[in-house]
Amino acid sequence: MRLRRLLPAGAALLLTPLAGITLVRSQSVEHPPDPGRGAVIAAQGVGSGAPPCAQCHAFNGASDSSGAFPRIAAQSAYYLAKQLRDFSGVRSNAFMSPIANSLSTDDDDIADVAAYYAGLDTPFLPLKSAAPEVIKRGEELATIGNAERQVQACNNCHGPGGIGEPPAIPYLAGQYAPYIAFELKMWQKGFRKNSANSMGVIAKKLDDQEIAAVAAYYQQVRSSLETAMPQVSN
Numbered sequence: 001m002r003l004r005r006l007l008p009a010g011a012a013l014l015l016t017p018l019a020g021i022t023l024v025r026s027q028s029v030e031h032p033p034d035p036g037r038g039a040v041i042a043a044q045g046v047g048s049g050a051p052p053c054a055q056c057h058a059f060n061g062a063s064d065s066s067g068a069f070p071r072i073a074a075q076s077a078y079y080l081a082k083q084l085r086d087f088s089g090v091r092s093n094a095f096m097s098p099i100a101n102s103l104s105t106d107d108d109d110i111a112d113v114a115a116y117y118a119g120l121d122t123p124f125l126p127l128k129s130a131a132p133e134v135i136k137r138g139e140e141l142a143t144i145g146n147a148e149r150q151v152q153a154c155n156n157c158h159g160p161g162g163i164g165e166p167p168a169i170p171y172l173a174g175q176y177a178p179y180i181a182f183e184l185k186m187w188q189k190g191f192r193k194n195s196a197n198s199m200g201v202i203a204k205k206l207d208d209q210e211i212a213a214v215a216a217y218y219q220q221v222r223s224s225l226e227t228a229m230p231q232v233s234n
Contacts, residue, residue: 031108033077038116046109050102053113056095060122067178073122078167080114083194090193124174130216138217141210151205154214157198162218174222180215 042053057063061073072080087093087100103109129135142162145153155162157169164171172180186192187203188211206214 031111033111033115034108035112035116035119037108038112038114041109041113042116046102048102050099050109053117057117061117061120062122062125063176065125065127065176067176067182070179071122071124071175072117073120075118075170076164076166076168077111077114077118079170080117081110082168084110084114086194092191092193124222127176127219129220130177130213134213134216135220137210138213138215141206141214142217146205149205151202154218161221172218172221175218177212177215177219180218181211184211184215 039059041050042057042059045052056069057072061071063069063071083091084096084100084103087096091097103113130138141151142154145151145156154172157165158172159165159169162172162175164173183192184199184203184206187196187200188206190196190200192200203211
């Protein structure tokens with residue numbers, strides 16, 4: 001009986017992302033995203049009140065090494081657009097929510113700026129690596145998980161070496177450790193509500209040391225992404 005109750009919910013989780021992808025694709029046929037216009041939004045913002053994206057994320061999408069803002073260059077346009085829409089609802093953020101609300105008055109703004117940043121091929125900034133034992137612990141969680149505590153390997157969804165599974169799953173390789181750790185804690189505490197049935201569940205099973213370790217591991221695993229990205233684009 002329990003299995004019968006779980007199956008419809010699981011099916012819904014699998015089908016909902018696919019439905020969203022279909023919707024985005026059908027819209028793009030009618031209104032093809034304009035990366036050139038997205039570049040203007042990134043550099044100048046929009047008249048409805050959204051400031052230039054480049055103020056925080058840089059014009060090349062690399063942000064800065066502080067980790068206060070994520071690297072968004074070459075994330076999929078679908079993922080970037082979805083997060084911008086989520087900031088208007090289930091993903092509350094003091095910085096991004098007002099910006100997303102300004103952009104949401106014109107869905108083409110979101111599509112265009114997402115297309116611009118998705119198309120960038122920006123070098124990764126040189127970053128200091130954590131202690132070897134911390135990286136090793138993070139690698140174990142990323143590649144194996146923890147069966148005893150029912151924590152699946154991060155790579156199961158985020159791809160080998162954290163290269164991502166476009167369009168729905170973002171890359172983590174080369175992402176800033178402070179940003180990864182912060183977002184995991186937002187899920188852990190229930191403040192970030194998108195992907196609550198996947199990332200929210202996993203984050204609640206991790207302690208602070210494990211969060212720091214997996215974040216540090218993905219920050220320094222960028223060579224895999226640089227090698228794989230040309231293959232993905234082709």
